[in-house]
Amino acid sequence: MFDLTLRQRHYLERATTYGLVVGMTLLLMIPMVWGVLSSVRPSQELFSWPPTFVPSSITLDNYQLLLETTEFTQYFLNSLVVAVLAMVFTLSIATPAAYAVTRYEFLGRKYVTNLSTIIYMFPLVLLGIPLFVIFSQIGLTNSRIGLALTHTAFALPFALMLLRVFFNDISPTIVESARLVGASRITIIRKIILPLSLPGIVATVIFVMALSWKEYFFALLLMNENALSTLPIGIASLIGMSTTNWGLILAGVMIMSLPPMVLIFFLYDYLLEGFAVSTL
Amino acid sequence: MSATSTSALAQAKNKVDNLSENQIGLLLILPLAVLLMVLYLYPILRGFVFSLQEVSLFATDPAWIGAQQYIDTVNSSRFWNAFENGIIYTVGSVAVTVVVGVGTAMVLNRSFFGERFVTGLILSPYMIPIVGIVLIFRWLFNGLNGAANYVFIQLGFVNEPVAWFSSSTYAMPMLILISGWALYPFVCMLVLAKLQTIPDEYYEAANLMGASRTRQFVSITLPQLKSVLFVAILLRMLWTFNLFDIIWLGTQGGPGNATETLPIMAYRIAFDGLRLGEGTAVAFLTFVVLAIGTIIYFRSFGERSA
Numbered sequence: 105m106f107d108l109t110l111r112q113r114h115y116l117e118r119a120t121t122y123g124l125v126v127g128m129t130l131l132l133m134i135p136m137v138w139g140v141l142s143s144v145r146p147s148q149e150l151f152s153w154p155p156t157f158v159p160s161s162i163t164l165d166n167y168q169l170l171l172e173t174t175e176f177t178q179y180f181l182n183s184l185v186v187a188v189l190a191m192v193f194t195l196s197i198a199t200p201a202a203y204a205v206t207r208y209e210f211l212g213r214k215y216v217t218n219l220s221t222i223i224y225m226f227p228l229v230l231l232g233i234p235l236f237v238i239f240s241q242i243g244l245t246n247s248r249i250g251l252a253l254t255h256t257a258f259a260l261p262f263a264l265m266l267l268r269v270f271f272n273d274i275s276p277t278i279v280e281s282a283r284l285v286g287a288s289r290i291t292i293i294r295k296i297i298l299p300l301s302l303p304g305i306v307a308t309v310i311f312v313m314a315l316s317w318k319e320y321f322f323a324l325l326l327m328n329e330n331a332l333s334t335l336p337i338g339i340a341s342l343i344g345m346s347t348t349n350w351g352l353i354l355a356g357v358m359i360m361s362l363p364p365m366v367l368i369f370f371l372y373d374y375l376l377e378g379f380a381v382s383t384l
Numbered sequence: 385m386s387a388t389s390t391s392a393l394a395q396a397k398n399k400v401d402n403l404s405e406n407q408i409g410l411l412l413i414l415p416l417a418v419l420l421m422v423l424y425l426y427p428i429l430r431g432f433v434f435s436l437q438e439v440s441l442f443a444t445d446p447a448w449i450g451a452q453q454y455i456d457t458v459n460s461s462r463f464w465n466a467f468e469n470g471i472i473y474t475v476g477s478v479a480v481t482v483v484v485g486v487g488t489a490m491v492l493n494r495s496f497f498g499e500r501f502v503t504g505l506i507l508s509p510y511m512i513p514i515v516g517i518v519l520i521f522r523w524l525f526n527g528l529n530g531a532a533n534y535v536f537i538q539l540g541f542v543n544e545p546v547a548w549f550s551s552s553t554y555a556m557p558m559l560i561l562i563s564g565w566a567l568y569p570f571v572c573m574l575v576l577a578k579l580q581t582i583p584d585e586y587y588e589a590a591n592l593m594g595a596s597r598t599r600q601f602v603s604i605t606l607p608q609l610k611s612v613l614f615v616a617i618l619l620r621m622l623w624t625f626n627l628f629d630i631i632w633l634g635t636q637g638g639p640g641n642a643t644e645t646l647p648i649m650a651y652r653i654a655f656d657g658l659r660l661g662e663g664t665a666v667a668f669l670t671f672v673v674l675a676i677g678t679i680i681y682f683r684s685f686g687e688r689s690a
Binding site for chain 1: 397398400401406409410411415416419423424426431484487488491494495496500501502503504505506508509510512513514515516517519520523524526530531574576577580581619625626628632633646650654660663664667668670671674678
């Protein structure tokens with residue numbers, strides 16, 4: 105390379121870093137920025153050619169129209185209910201299992217830890233077709249509980265991975281000393297394990313809810329009644345209407361997407377930690 | 385009353401403490417095992433039975449026809465077309481995902497002002513529902529007056545507005561682009577998590593010995609990333625080959641069968657064609673393809689990724 109002083113090389117290095125950061129961010133954020141801009145501009149501007157890139161004025165008309173003329177609030181509520189149910193089911197099954205995998209040596213332990221690779225080999229359709237038939241027979245189609253159960257099934261490996269990380273972080277010596285002073289297994293779990301892994305459990309709660317929130321396939325398969333549709337199905341159904349009002353649809357997309365997007369700013373450390381330890 | 389409940393609790397505690405490690409482990413695993421059996425094992429077995437029957441969505445009396453549906457499917461050109469589309473889609477998406485994912489992770493691993501904010505921004509597509517992502521791209525690449533068409537015409541890439549999603553040439557690249565954008569954060573996180581565990585000393589030592597940045601990347605970073613990349617690529621390939629929602633929302637497998645992959649074919653046959661048995665047979669063949677692919681992958685790279 106050229107003969108540069110150490111100081112010059114430092115500045116060059118800084119400049120490259122910021123150049124890369126800015127370029128990467130701008131390029132990757134184009135779709136999202138364009139989506140947001142299109143949802144807040146006046147409708148007549150959406151179909152102008154050439155397209156206007158900066159909106160002439162900012163308006164929330166599309167959002168108002170969405171809430172007034174469609175069943176968006178109903179979809180939102182349905183999504184929320186299903187996500188909470190799925191989260192409760194997942195946590196109550198994954199927490200004991202993750203704890204067992206980190207603390208105890210038992211028959212079949214390695215199958216539980218390799219669960220994700222095994223489960224993701226099954227195509228969703230392969231599960232979907234028979235599940236649809238079984239659920240229709242026992243009345244779990246068009247049921248929020250039925251949908252939440254399917255979300256539980258595919259959120260489980262993910263929840264197991266995250267929870268394992270947090271249980272792993274608790275030093276075995278604390279548990280050992282608690283046992284030496286005579287604490288029972290249940291006391292140890294209640295007084296030591298659960299409080300110490302609480303942040304991890306909260307993170308898992310949020311990620312499981314986000315998984316359910318964005319799930320499309322089973323919601324499409326199991327919920328035929330419009331009144332029971334979750335957000336992904338409800339918003340996608342807006343596109344089938346006689347004239348597609350893109351401003352309205354994008355407003356819906358933004359309300360659906362922005363809350364989970366904001367959460368990742370606070371929570372990605374947990375994911376990174378999870379990925380560093382596990383292979384999922 | 386409180387005395388009896390306390391003693392009951394104490395008894396329960398005693399019981400739990402008297403279990404062996406193996407017993408308590410199995411006990412805690414039990415709910416998981418039950419759920420997996422009800423929601424995975426049983427449906428898959430039921431599905432296998434379907435695939436041997438001629439059963440439609442509303443018919444009550446299925447007829448046993450053995451492996452006929454498998455044989456017919458494997459002999460149909462539609463199956464091989466879907467298989468080929470699946471390979472193209474998977475290889476394309478995984479390539480884009482890995483390149484963008486590793487690239488962004490390398491940049492995010494540098495230290496700069498606003499690091500946390502930018503990292504959150506770059507990872508944020510991970511949280512957007514697929515429906516939202518596909519709709520945003522369908523708007524951006526709108527065939528009539530999408531912004532992408534305008535920019536591409538100005539840049540001279542195309543002469544007139546292109547209907548990206550209904551053209552048999554562009555539909556597949558379009559789906560690969562969407563998948564790349566939707567799925568790169570996963571690879572980025574996996575790689576970033578690994579990069580953060582590489583000790584700084586390695587790079588300091590290399591610096592002292594006068595190794596260039598490229599040299600450091602090849603000799604330190606890449607070998608460390610190897611195992612994590614094998615895992616990322618394997619999981620991404622499994623997921624992408626099975627992926628349903630991006631293709632269904634983008635093109636529904638169209639135009640014609642141009643972007644039909646095996647999961648889409650299975651869904652179309654089962655629910656649009658109302659032939660559940662045949663649809664399940666296609667789904668099983670998808671699984672077989674994946675299982676073979678996974679075994680080959682593990683055989684060739686297994687030890688190194690362990």
